[in-house]
Amino acid sequence: MTPAIRPKDRDALIQALRAGVVPRTGQYLIQVGRAKEIDALIADLDRLVDGGTAFRLVIGEYGAGKTFFLNLIRGLALEKRLVATSADLTPDRRLQASGGQARSLYAELSKNLCTRTKPDGGALAGIVEKFIFTATTESKESGQTVDALIQKRLSRLSEMVNGYDFATVIAAYWSGHQEGNEQRKADAIRWLRGEFTTKTDARNALGVRTIIDDATIYDQLKLMGVFVRLCGFAGLLVCLDEMVNLYKLSNSQARSGNYEQILRILNDVLQGSNEGLGFLLGGTPEFLMDTRRGLYSYAALQSRLAENTFAKDGLVDFQHPVIRLSSLSQEDFLVLLHKIQHVFAYGDESRYLIPEQGLADFMAHCEQRIGEAYFRTPRTTITAFVNLLAVLEQNPGTDWKALIGDVAIVKDEGAAADHTLEPTGVATQSEKGSDDEFAKFKL
Numbered sequence: 001m002t003p004a005i006r007p008k009d010r011d012a013l014i015q016a017l018r019a020g021v022v023p024r025t026g027q028y029l030i031q032v033g034r035a036k037e038i039d040a041l042i043a044d045l046d047r048l049v050d051g052g053t054a055f056r057l058v059i060g061e062y063g064a065g066k067t068f069f070l071n072l073i074r075g076l077a078l079e080k081r082l083v084a085t086s087a088d089l090t091p092d093r094r095l096q097a098s099g100g101q102a103r104s105l106y107a108e109l110s111k112n113l114c115t116r117t118k119p120d121g122g123a124l125a126g127i128v129e130k131f132i133f134t135a136t137t138e139s140k141e142s143g144q145t146v147d148a149l150i151q152k153r154l155s156r157l158s159e160m161v162n163g164y165d166f167a168t169v170i171a172a173y174w175s176g177h178q179e180g181n182e183q184r185k186a187d188a189i190r191w192l193r194g195e196f197t198t199k200t201d202a203r204n205a206l207g208v209r210t211i212i213d214d215a216t217i218y219d220q221l222k223l224m225g226v227f228v229r230l231c232g233f234a235g236l237l238v239c240l241d242e243m244v245n246l247y248k249l250s251n252s253q254a255r256s257g258n259y260e261q262i263l264r265i266l267n268d269v270l271q272g273s274n275e276g277l278g279f280l281l282g283g284t285p286e287f288l289m290d291t292r293r294g295l296y297s298y299a300a301l302q303s304r305l306a307e308n309t310f311a312k313d314g315l316v317d318f319q320h321p322v323i324r325l326s327s328l329s330q331e332d333f334l335v336l337l338h339k340i341q342h343v344f345a346y347g348d349e350s351r352y353l354i355p356e357q358g359l360a361d362f363m364a365h366c367e368q369r370i371g372e373a374y375f376r377t378p379r380t381t382i383t384a385f386v387n388l389l390a391v392l393e394q395n396p397g398t399d400w401k402a403l404i405g406d407v408a409i410v411k412d413e414g415a416a417a418d419h420t421l422e423p424t425g426v427a428t429q430s431e432k433g434s435d436d437e438f439a440k441f442k443l
Contacts, residue, residue: 005029005347013343018386020379025119027072030339033332034069037325040318041073044278045080048235054278055269057305059288060325063379066282069325070239073280077237078116083127083228085109086239089246096257102214103194109221109238110193125189128173131231150174153230160226161219165208172206194220218261225277235276243283247293259298266304266321288322333378334359337385344389353392354400362388365404
């Protein structure tokens with residue numbers, strides 16, 4: 001007998017599926033297939049726990065389930081005492097920029113920091129509090145002062161780029177905690193989140209001479225990776241989705257700058273210099289393989305991310321930095337529908353609204369309407385299925401056979417947006433005029 005599903009978990013999952021978005025919790029309840037890919041990422045998480053590093057590009061066609069996969073791995077990371085954070089890249093959030101877009105990405109990552117006890121984000125203040133609590137507890141046992149212990153622990157950060165100011169901010173938080181100065185504590189958290197926009201404000205509030213800006217976000221992530229380990233966590237996992245937004249940048253210099261940052265991260269990971277820090281990047285095949293606009297347009301990245309020539313004719317290499325997600329098969333999709341119905345029924349088989357034959361009839365109806373896209377890009381199909389279950393639940397006695405023929409299925413055309421060029425946002429003077437697209441003119 002399978003355990004019952006809590007109404008809170010059930011409702012959160014069903015509401016997300018009905019809205020056509022990826023659920024942030026409960027992914028394990030509807031996960032199908034991809035056992036080998038998950039095992040490979042679990043091995044990466046274990047390496048992070050041991051103080052190692054990890055870097056993976058999760059590549060899949062539009063609708064293949066990249067975002068779902070990243071959220072699933074993020075949940076597994078929390079179970080292994082890792083701190084995890086995630087963010088979607090947009091035209092206003094990039095890895096490298098000069099107009100505040102990179103700092104905006106860091107602010108989003110800081111806001112989304114989560115732990116096992118706070119899986120929905122906003123865990124930064126709790127992480128700092130844990131560091132203070134651990135130092136206070138150790139002080140009572142060792143007889144040393146809390147200030148001396150904090151200074152000793154933070155000395156490791158002072159050796160890293162921008163680490164001195166990072167350590168100064170943590171010490172300022174402790175002084176605010178000791179004095180009951182909530183404003184000083186809030187200012188310290190603001191600095192750690194990258195919310196200070198001028199160095200003058202930061203110096204007046206905390207006595208530091210630097211702020212987190214576009215040029216330093218990767219160094220700050222490295223500092224945060226070390227800091228969470230000092231707090232007692234196993235490491236930090238950074239999940240970045242919608243990397244295709246870098247591919248869509250029309251400015252070649254802006255793209256190259258972002259790809260250079262990815263190369264820097266990859267080199268550090270391959271050399272093992274980022275203790276307890278891992279990166280998961282989700283993108284489309286075009287983002288990776290396009291030799292004009294994708295990662296392969298950057299020679300150094302192409303050489304490091306080139307496919308294993310021996311992994312062909314059914315052979316796979318799950319230790320490669322690139323993991324490719326295949327689309328769902330019809331069998332996987334049937335299992336997925338069954339799991340969705342199981343969640344909808346709170347885990348009680350007696351409350352199933354459609355028999356197994358009904359699931360097969362629903363799939364056949366979808367195939368007649370939009371072809372094989374119903375299981376290869378299943379977002380709209382899943383939404384329609386959840387809507388069908390909702391009507392059956394709220395109208396007892398309704399014949400599911402009569403409703404299936406009326407289910408409207410529309411092919412998901414969202415993939416077309418992946419090839420639409422986006423403006424680069426605020427460009428520097430050197431970037432202006434570097435557009436690699438053809439100009440329009442008329443005689």
